[in-house]
Amino acid sequence: MLLTLVNDMPLVHSASLFFLYSRLKIVYSTERYMKSASEKSYVVAVCLSAVFGFIGLQHFYLKRHLQGYIDIGLTIGWIYCFASGQILLGVVLFAVDMAHSITVTILLLTGTYRDGDGKYVCYPGQQLNQY
Numbered sequence: 714m715l716l717t718l719v720n721d722m723p724l725v726h727s728a729s730l731f732f733l734y735s736r737l738k739i740v741y742s743t744e745r746y747m748k749s750a751s752e753k754s755y756v757v758a759v760c761l762s763a764v765f766g767f768i769g770l771q772h773f774y775l776k777r778h779l780q781g782y783i784d785i786g787l788t789i790g791w792i793y794c795f796a797s798g799q800i801l802l803g804v805v806l807f808a809v810d811m812a813h814s815i816t817v818t819i820l821l822l823t824g825t826y827r828d829g830d831g832k833y834v835c836y837p838g839q840q841l842n843q844y
Contacts, residue, residue, distance in 0.1 A: 748841040751775070751832035758834050759821050766814030771821070776829025784813065 753775055761771040769784025787810040794803030820826040824836045833841060 749832045750835045750839075750841060751828040751830070753828050753834055755821075755824075755834055755836050758826075759818070762814070762818040762821050766818055767810050771817065775826075775834065778829070784810065787813070 758771050758775055761774055765771070767784070768788055769781040772778065772781030772784060787806055791803045791806035791810060794800070794806060817826065821834060822836070824833060824839045826834050828834055833839075835841065
């Protein structure tokens, strides 16, 4: 019988440690990311997304600042492209910005969007399953 050593441990022992580590990692990750409701208002988030979604104000309200800055950048980009005569690039940036805004609004309406803290922005009466 041939045993291979991994870091001065028999292979059988290191495999069992890896299994235990992976199980602990799964337990830790499920505890860390249990579904919980956000303190942010669903109505305010949906209204900001529906009216000012192309600017990205809902991202700042929901503490997702990086996405907000990207949305503002897209908006400034397509406005600049249209103003400077680069119509094709402006249309592409506008389409990407609108597709992103519509996607975020739909995710908010269905209660599957998370705020910056990883909590769900729940619609009134939404029940969160624990797993």
